[in-house]
Amino acid sequence: xxxxxxxxxxxxxxxxxxxxxxxxxxxxxxxxxxxxxxxxxxxxxxxxxxxxxxxxxxxxxxxxxxxxxxxxxxxxxxxxxxxxxxxxxxxxxxxxxxxxxxxxxxxxxxxxxxxxxxxxxxxxxxxxxxxxxxxxxxxxxxxxxxxxxxxxxxxxxxxxxxxxxxxxxxxxxxxxxxxxx
Amino acid sequence: xxxxxxxxxxxxxxxxxxxxxxxxxxxxxxxxxxxxxxxxxxxxxxxxxxxxxxxxxxxxxxxxxxxxxxxxxxxxxxxxxxxxxxxxxxxxxxxxxxxxxxxxxxxxxxxxxxxxxxxxxxxxxxxxxxxxxxxxxxxxxxxxxxxxxxxxxxxxxxxxxxxxxxxxx
Numbered sequence: 001x002x003x004x005x006x007x008x009x010x011x012x013x014x015x016x017x018x019x020x021x022x023x024x025x026x027x028x029x030x031x032x033x034x035x036x037x038x039x040x041x042x043x044x045x046x047x048x049x050x051x052x053x054x055x056x057x058x059x060x061x062x063x064x065x066x067x068x069x070x071x072x073x074x075x076x077x078x079x080x081x082x083x084x085x086x087x088x089x090x091x092x093x094x095x096x097x098x099x100x101x102x103x104x105x106x107x108x109x110x111x112x113x114x115x116x117x118x119x120x121x122x123x124x125x126x127x128x129x130x131x132x133x134x135x136x137x138x139x140x141x142x143x144x145x146x147x148x149x150x151x152x153x154x155x156x157x158x159x160x161x162x163x164x165x166x167x168x169x170x171x172x173x174x175x176x177x178x179x180x181x
Numbered sequence: 182x183x184x185x186x187x188x189x190x191x192x193x194x195x196x197x198x199x200x201x202x203x204x205x206x207x208x209x210x211x212x213x214x215x216x217x218x219x220x221x222x223x224x225x226x227x228x229x230x231x232x233x234x235x236x237x238x239x240x241x242x243x244x245x246x247x248x249x250x251x252x253x254x255x256x257x258x259x260x261x262x263x264x265x266x267x268x269x270x271x272x273x274x275x276x277x278x279x280x281x282x283x284x285x286x287x288x289x290x291x292x293x294x295x296x297x298x299x300x301x302x303x304x305x306x307x308x309x310x311x312x313x314x315x316x317x318x319x320x321x322x323x324x325x326x327x328x329x330x331x332x333x334x335x336x337x338x339x340x341x342x343x344x345x346x347x348x349x350x
Contacts, residue, residue: 002328002330005330062238062239062242063242064238064241064242064272064273064275065238065242065272065273135246138243138246138328138329138330138333139330139333140330141327141328141329141330141331142328143236143239143325143326143327143328143329144235144236144238144239144326147328154328156325
């Protein structure tokens with residue numbers, strides 16, 4: 001069973017409470033169509049699970065396959081600097097068909113970010129962070145995108161909302177039974 | 182790491198059976214050619230499995246991690262050389278795919294990872310050291326991409342035991 005080798009920390013992008021009973025980590029690629037399909041499902045799962053779930057996104061751009069994946073990841077990391085990571089993340093997944101550099105500049109404008117700050121994202125300043133996410137993912141057994149980890153264990157099961165909610169509820173119950181958060 | 186490991190698959194400690202297989206219509210690769218550095222043999226059921234979760238495409242993205250540990254990667258399936266060529270071109274793969282095509286599955290049989298009924302190989306990984314000894318093997322359920330964590334750990338163990346502790350930039 002593959003396990004998350006890098007624990008969730010303050011350097012991660014996370015939604016939900018730090019002490020939530022269940023943490024769901026996604027390793028994703030903004031240009032990956034499977035991640036695009038998972039995006040609204042994960043949103044629905046988050047809505048259903050509410051405070052019981054902490055959701056973390058880590059970068060796993062498959063740059064040989066997806067030419068815009070790295071730029072998109074850089075864009076989101078740049079937005080994180082302005083406290084707008086999730087807004088950027090959502091914009092990217094909602095506009096997966098348009099992730100060229102001009103598109104990204106337009107999304108930056110839409111988020112109210114200065115254009116020089118947006119353009120600066122692409123000079124490589126975020127690449128170490130993205131590469132660290134990627135390498136940590138490889139060592140944790142990420143086997144494609146998206147790869148999900150539930151409380152540190154890789155989840156290989158079906159990714160429809162009902163299945164995910166069921167397995168997350170189980171993890172929640174187990175965690176509560178163990179007295180941990 | 183988990184698992185499902187059919188008894189037949191060769192395990193750590195066994196000598197890796199020699200082989201010579203075509204990588205392209207006019208290039209043959211032998212295990213002997215790869216001696217001197219660790220080799221990763223990745224048997225997989227077939228070319229053209231779905232894209233983002235594809236094992237070969239994933240390994241293609243992390244070749245630098247393998248190379249940083251001094252290892253060479255080869256993929257092996259029963260697909261023929263032209264099928265491999267089209268697959269490698271479409272997925273922009275930067276490592277050789279060997280055709281265990283004639284006699285079909287012969288090399289997979291010698292590694293204990295041929296599935297007679299379906300006529301394909303298991304999804305199986307072997308990490309072989311510079312001396313040709315299998316140091317780690319793993320058979321994954323057919324539909325589950327095993328990722329690369331087990332391979333990297335095996336390569337790190339080999340590096341540690343030989344005193345070579347190269348790291349990737």
